[in-house]
Amino acid sequence: MKKMYFLLALGCAGLMLLAGTSRFSRGNYGLVKGTPEIKSISGLAFGPDGILLVGDSKSATVFAIDTKDAASATQAPNIEIKNIDQKIAALLGTDAQNITIQDIAVNPISKNVYCAVQSGDGTPVLFKIAGDKIEAVSTKDVMFSSLTLNGAPSEEAKDKRGNSLRVSAISDIGFADGKVLVSGLSGQEFASTFRSIPFPFSDKQDQATLEIYHAAHGKYETLSPIRTFTTAEISGKKYLVASYTCTPLVLFPLDELKPGSHVKGRTVAEMGSGNSPIDMVTMKKGTESFLMMANSSRPVFKVKYKSIETFQGSLTTPVEENFATAGVDFVSLPVTNVIQLDKLDDTRMVLLQRRSNGSLDLWTSSERYL
Numbered sequence: 001m002k003k004m005y006f007l008l009a010l011g012c013a014g015l016m017l018l019a020g021t022s023r024f025s026r027g028n029y030g031l032v033k034g035t036p037e038i039k040s041i042s043g044l045a046f047g048p049d050g051i052l053l054v055g056d057s058k059s060a061t062v063f064a065i066d067t068k069d070a071a072s073a074t075q076a077p078n079i080e081i082k083n084i085d086q087k088i089a090a091l092l093g094t095d096a097q098n099i100t101i102q103d104i105a106v107n108p109i110s111k112n113v114y115c116a117v118q119s120g121d122g123t124p125v126l127f128k129i130a131g132d133k134i135e136a137v138s139t140k141d142v143m144f145s146s147l148t149l150n151g152a153p154s155e156e157a158k159d160k161r162g163n164s165l166r167v168s169a170i171s172d173i174g175f176a177d178g179k180v181l182v183s184g185l186s187g188q189e190f191a192s193t194f195r196s197i198p199f200p201f202s203d204k205q206d207q208a209t210l211e212i213y214h215a216a217h218g219k220y221e222t223l224s225p226i227r228t229f230t231t232a233e234i235s236g237k238k239y240l241v242a243s244y245t246c247t248p249l250v251l252f253p254l255d256e257l258k259p260g261s262h263v264k265g266r267t268v269a270e271m272g273s274g275n276s277p278i279d280m281v282t283m284k285k286g287t288e289s290f291l292m293m294a295n296s297s298r299p300v301f302k303v304k305y306k307s308i309e310t311f312q313g314s315l316t317t318p319v320e321e322n323f324a325t326a327g328v329d330f331v332s333l334p335v336t337n338v339i340q341l342d343k344l345d346d347t348r349m350v351l352l353q354r355r356s357n358g359s360l361d362l363w364t365s366s367e368r369y370l
Helices: 002-011 084-091 305-310
Strands: 032-034 043-046 051-056 061-066 099-106 113-119 124-130 133-136 142-148 172-176 179-185 192-198 206-214 219-221 228-234 237-243 248-253 262-264 266-270 277-285 288-295 301-304 338-343 349-354 360-364
Touching: 043 099, 043 113, 051 124, 051 172, 061 179, 084 099, 084 124, 084 133, 084 360, 099 338, 099 349, 172 228, 179 228, 206 248, 206 266, 228 277, 228 288, 228 305, 237 277, 277 338, 288 305, 288 338, 301 305
Parallel strands: 043 172, 206 262
Antiparallel strands: 032 142, 043 051, 051 061, 061 142, 099 113, 113 124, 124 133, 172 179, 179 192, 192 206, 206 219, 228 237, 237 248, 248 266, 277 288, 288 301, 338 349, 349 360
């Protein structure tokens, strides 16, 4: 355990322990040198030029960190790391049961995998995985910027079941068309919120509230956050493609998500209740595009965007049977217990999967899944 705290303080840069921030010089995208005060890591995504976006629900803040990892990889090698939790835990001087892997994100330039880990005492730590090499990422004296979200739930706010609302201030994070995209909850009456934040950060952050029809629940909802999203062009129009717990798939036209607007999404599929989506990415093979989604209680789903394009309706009535599906057809792949996934390139994904023998492995999929 002493080794873990030594690494956290000196190698991993004390994401919580180093509270002071010193700033010396200004770089690209308005970044300044210092030590970001990251209290939790709710999600990871990459912005331009190897800049890592870190969503921190605990402080309701988005951080942009220059990883200096912008050397282009012409050919991304396959990754195969068995028992990755044990290897990371060993670097922290602890056991695998004392850590949780919160998220992974592939740097689209270098193809290195970044991994957010939470230790048993809640300390967040970043790792970079290049090939079979795992190393801690220091966030001490790095170039970074940050933006605190407007209108986030208070630290004391609870839902009707007594669960903290603040932990869902940031439920997912992405980057598209020069903007940081953030889903989550706000402290407003219609709590489900989508934020579109111009990057480099300024004082501007656009915020829209969301409403969906949830066929598994048989009602319209505004209080549950998007759990995972991606963006896609469907029939020549750009959409936010989002999935919620239990498990509706919903389209929101991006041009309707304007500041202060309240937008009703079009529910195009119910993919089975008793489940929560974990990650989704858009893949491509030839001229065909696919939505791939990992789930907490289901295998990985594959949806053809062509099927979404041809489905013109919207689900507005309840599904008749528990765990039933409706709307756009999808395929369940023979890949279960996937805890995280991200896109390595157009035809391959990086998956974190709990195997049937108990091993937690990070590996690369092949085109056969498309």
